[in-house]
Amino acid sequence: MSFIWLQVGQCGNQIGQEWWQILANSVADTERYFRDTNIIVGQRGRGNNWAYGYRDTGMGTDRSLLERTMESFRREVERRDCYSGTVILHSLCGGTGSGLGSHLCQEIRDCYPAGHLLSVTAAPHETGDTPLQHYNSLLCLSYLQRYCDGVLLFSNDDVMKRAASTAEKKTFSSSGLQPVVSLTAMNAHIASCLAGLLYPVYSLKTRSMVSMGLEPWELIRSLCPMPSMKFLHTAQVCRRGTAFWDQVTSSVVQTVPRANPQGQLHHSVSVLAVARNSQDYSFLLSRDSVLMKLKQSYRCVSWNPSPIHCWTDPQNILDPSCRSHSLTVCANHSSAADVVSGIVGKARTMYDSGAYLHWYRRYGCEERDFQVAFDTLDCVVDEYNSLGQP
Template identity: 35%
Template sequence: MSTVFLHVGQAGCQIGEALWPALFQERPGYTDFFAPRLLPCPRAILVDAEPKVVEKIAASSDGYSFDPRSVATAQSGRGGNFALGYTGGHSTPSAVSALDGAAEPLWTRALNAMRLQVEACHGGHLGTLMSYSLGGGTGSGLGSRLLEEVRDAYPKMPLLVTPVLPISSGENPMQCYNVLLSLSWLQDLADGVLLYENDSLMALSEAEQASGASGFESTSLASMNGIIARDLIPHLCPDQVCDLSELLSVAPVGSMKFAQLFSAGVKPPRYETQTTTKAVLEALGGTVRLRSRGDGNVLAARCVVRGMRATALAPKTSLKLLKP
């Protein structure tokens, strides 16, 4: 039983770049995430309208290696514009793209790559996890297009998305429109949305830097993506096989799709005075993201407490909060 990952646009692929080493560390070569080859092959498709970032990630090999057939790129980025990402410059699906002169839309190539991955799933396809930014043209536009196509092609499979909101001060004047449009696609088509804000990721990364808790030299997109990977791992790697529908079952109502993930290191509880629950809540209360929210609008929560391990990722606790 395997999960397929679809990383779209620069941010989506860079999130994959942070996530796969962590998955490999947790489940080296396990068939729920890796196809057994000479070098284990991530069950992931890397899609971007410009080739540079994807080619670099696909060429990296750290005990595992991406399948070259799982890479779909075009000639030029989508200029931070949802419409260009959504249409790919094709006036109709069969017309040649005015952006990169290709006859076959990028989403068709991405879907073909995905079909190969799904057909190769060990014991069946258990669900899809997508990642992309809501600010970029490829992430928001092509990400939304692929959401439609994947929902259509695999209607019964859980579809979970990890989208990233752009920094609110914003570097792209179109980003508000991109975000609004792609959020409405997410509400319509995804089963679950683990929403991240770059503002919060940056604040947390800076706080970890200041306290010496960060494994990174400075705050960067890589350190922010590292936080996303760290949050996701406890939920993607339970003792048993990864089953996204179990994650989604925490939602009390199907239409409540938006959730947030948090993780923190927990000190062992002092048993005479403190329960494990209290130790967990104290640790999470120290994270920047929880403090900025208050807890008045939490509908449901899922908590994963993990034991000590001699790895960079542990010990970690993660709490998932659903907001209306």
């Protein structure tokens, strides 16, 4: 089985670049082969506008990015003995990542309905990215909810905190504010989380130690049993030296949001823990205590009989050169509702005042598109907020 890795827009390609760098640094993946025909480049951006990116009309005699991408995608599918699905990297904010990314998810689902579709997407900062970021995020999230099987949702604000906390040296300004974190460091953190989750693990290899590439789809199967809730929260801790897994687990759960702004406690549908440690099987000795702590800290719902899943591998892809260990935890967690509701609230305020709507109508986006997006995401928020209620 094999899947296709699809990078869309500036953010998607920057995260992808860090992902491939991690693979290149490992012993087993020292060689990469990229086909030039799979690099699709447009002559201009999409103006940070979802509607412009989704419509994606060609420039002059040029074919659209969507058409060229799907043609290359079809050739890749036909090269595979068994196409299993697609992992798509993009952002919610930019015109290409949000608009073209949404349209690609729709096209891939329509053309290859049997394949899985996993989105890896970055939500913008609450303030300061672009004036249209809330509209773009609203419309893109509604398409991801409709067409994807699972969504690894990374909030830029949260990623910035995690990147700062893992930096070897922190430089605080005289005002005591959080130090400036580069985009490269943020993209590297997201790529590290992806490697922790999706790089082949011993637990899913065959008896002959062959990887079947099941990691993305087993992740979806384990964490997204209900189609109404598919937004996933990821946390990760990496350490060098002797592995004290209880301490590592405590560090992971400290990063998990406890309650929403209204004080309602968060809960999880299910949790996946991926433990990687270089030539060391010490995790197996601490496995039960680690999983129990995760189950309690993530507040797994009582109606799921098997809420905790665990994968292990005796190689730490994140730091293969020395004795190291990492724990990556992915959860279908109700904190996703905080991110989604924040985007919906800001987008609704702008929409009710009529702000910037002419930029979307210009490219064929109608009132119905916004109303469907609002209704879709309101249902998502309601579903997550109902977790844990009797």
